[in-house]
Amino acid sequence: MTLPVVIREKAAARRRFLPFGILLAMILVAIVVACAILPSVIAPGDPATQRLLIGDRPPSAEFWAGTDLLGRDALSRTIHGARTALVGPVIIAASAFAIATLLGLLAGYLGGAVDSAIMRWVDFMLALPGPLVAIVVVGVVGGGYWTAVVVLVVLFTAPDTRIVRSAVLEQRPLPYIDAARSLGIAKSRILFVHILPNILPIVLAYVVLDFAFALVNLAGLSFLGLGVEPGTPDWGRMLFENRNILFSNPVALLLPATMIILTAVSMNLIGDWLFERLTR
Amino acid sequence: MQGRGLVHFILRRLAVALPLLLIISLGVFALIHLAPGDPARALLGSRPSDPATLAAIREQYHLNDPFIVQYGIWLWHALQGDFGRSIQGGQLVMSAIRQRLGVTIYLGIVSAIIVLGLGIVLGMIAAFRRGSRLDRAVVMVGVLGVSSPSFVIGIFLLYLFGVVLGWFPTFGAGRGFLDRFWHLTLPSLALALSVMAITVKITRASMIEELDKDYVTFARARGLSVARITLAYVLRNALIPVVTAAGLIIVGLVANAIYVEVTFALPGIGSLTVAAVQKRDIPMIQGTTVLLSAFIILLNLLIDMIYTLIDPRIRFGRVAS
Numbered sequence: 001m002t003l004p005v006v007i008r009e010k011a012a013a014r015r016r017f018l019p020f021g022i023l024l025a026m027i028l029v030a031i032v033v034a035c036a037i038l039p040s041v042i043a044p045g046d047p048a049t050q051r052l053l054i055g056d057r058p059p060s061a062e063f064w065a066g067t068d069l070l071g072r073d074a075l076s077r078t079i080h081g082a083r084t085a086l087v088g089p090v091i092i093a094a095s096a097f098a099i100a101t102l103l104g105l106l107a108g109y110l111g112g113a114v115d116s117a118i119m120r121w122v123d124f125m126l127a128l129p130g131p132l133v134a135i136v137v138v139g140v141v142g143g144g145y146w147t148a149v150v151v152l153v154v155l156f157t158a159p160d161t162r163i164v165r166s167a168v169l170e171q172r173p174l175p176y177i178d179a180a181r182s183l184g185i186a187k188s189r190i191l192f193v194h195i196l197p198n199i200l201p202i203v204l205a206y207v208v209l210d211f212a213f214a215l216v217n218l219a220g221l222s223f224l225g226l227g228v229e230p231g232t233p234d235w236g237r238m239l240f241e242n243r244n245i246l247f248s249n250p251v252a253l254l255l256p257a258t259m260i261i262l263t264a265v266s267m268n269l270i271g272d273w274l275f276e277r278l279t280r
Numbered sequence: 281m282q283g284r285g286l287v288h289f290i291l292r293r294l295a296v297a298l299p300l301l302l303i304i305s306l307g308v309f310a311l312i313h314l315a316p317g318d319p320a321r322a323l324l325g326s327r328p329s330d331p332a333t334l335a336a337i338r339e340q341y342h343l344n345d346p347f348i349v350q351y352g353i354w355l356w357h358a359l360q361g362d363f364g365r366s367i368q369g370g371q372l373v374m375s376a377i378r379q380r381l382g383v384t385i386y387l388g389i390v391s392a393i394i395v396l397g398l399g400i401v402l403g404m405i406a407a408f409r410r411g412s413r414l415d416r417a418v419v420m421v422g423v424l425g426v427s428s429p430s431f432v433i434g435i436f437l438l439y440l441f442g443v444v445l446g447w448f449p450t451f452g453a454g455r456g457f458l459d460r461f462w463h464l465t466l467p468s469l470a471l472a473l474s475v476m477a478i479t480v481k482i483t484r485a486s487m488i489e490e491l492d493k494d495y496v497t498f499a500r501a502r503g504l505s506v507a508r509i510t511l512a513y514v515l516r517n518a519l520i521p522v523v524t525a526a527g528l529i530i531v532g533l534v535a536n537a538i539y540v541e542v543t544f545a546l547p548g549i550g551s552l553t554v555a556a557v558q559k560r561d562i563p564m565i566q567g568t569t570v571l572l573s574a575f576i577i578l579l580n581l582l583i584d585m586i587y588t589l590i591d592p593r594i595r596f597g598r599v600a601s
Contacts, residue, residue, distance in 0.1 A: 124303070127296070127577070128573075129534060131536075131538070132535060132569065132572055135553070136308075136311070136553075137314075139558065139560070139565070140315050140557065140560060140562070140565065141314055141315070142315075216429045219432075220429050220431065223429075224554050224558075225558055226558070239432070246435075246439060246442075246450070247443055253435055254436070257435050264427035265423060265424060267427075268427050269423060
């Protein structure tokens, strides 16, 4: 074994405009988005129709992914499940970063007491065992999916604030800020017109990464029976409901499980790729 | 000088950890009042409700006293390990926890060994073979691990090894050491795989950075063996970021243990918490939540202390942390 000689430029040269893997990830996300917008057009049947006499059957010509305990079509339920898999995480990632951008800009640019107050709160939030807090609060307060969304927004805001703040701190010593200040431009204008556009690429990349994380967290809460209302077609909820039919119709579990992983992997890959492209 | 710096550092960390524990306990106590409806009714559970029982419960939990007094009394009992009785069946919360602690500890230790051992080795190999097919495979597995929650990995493992191959049992924790090992292999693997991604990613990145440094070139010029350079110099420095991320790893292990226990129907603290949450069994939720949070915070404190031992810069306060 010899120590590797590190050539920095080699990796950069190999980078293409749109790598094949990223293209695949984007196509997959596009399919999921299409399912979320028009589930009834794409799905072969109604997700809620129960066929108690059939029960849980393995895949057949009529039901490609088989049926669950109540005889509901697993494929249609998975397609309809795209909606709760996308809406919540989009709201969580977007609002957590909207709040974090505001707080991060203030903390990073104003400094002083504002900065230490905001960062004290961030440190506290980061020290909390987040997933445990989410399970307990959503479970005790009740309210299902939307409570889960709100709790995750609060939990996600803290690490996001830290990211935005450090991006702002990188911009602060740059000459254009000095120039703007010496022109007597108002602080709020410097913050939102001058600094914000410069940190937006980083924020955008992290929003995509946050989405993947939110998807996994929301699905987890639904898997524990705490997220979406009973009866809602949802990937996490399907894993919760179909746990006991792993032997009779495993596809009803493996299909939503695969969708969770594929969507999260795709968003993670796209996020990493955006981060590389936008920050170099 | 050195001793004083260390004591100062530990005191500073305690000054953060203790208030945090206090705030968490306050939050956990407030759960009684957070739950929708009358707390007395919530604490009553499935028992028949009549004015006399409700009054008795108000008396027992001091619900007529001011909030801060209620909290004080609750905290005093909690510190002595008394979280009251479960509203489901009336078992003492502490004895229920004690019964189920073994499985969770076993699961946690086995997974932690895989996460640290295998995770660091994989990260090192990827860093050494940087840019190779092996490296890209490890990075891809890392992305997969970050994106796959433990319960999803668990379901795939259950299907492959439990249903298709039939090598491992699909539920329960088993009796005796060997049987337990057999029962907990898949759960430990599911838990480890989802958390290991963090260790692999960090080890790889910091290893690549360290290998690039002048001292490595110098050590090679002096003719030191690769094993010596790696183990004595590079690894020691490369592992500092892994220790920094230990807090993340611990929270990841505890949180995912909850999901894994539910997936594999294991009688541990995690599944106890989830069952309590589903039934709104507040005393039980309070007990397990305080225990898990305290465990996480105290372990983080311990890691901070280990941290000072491996990185002298922190001991002397030269690194703001």
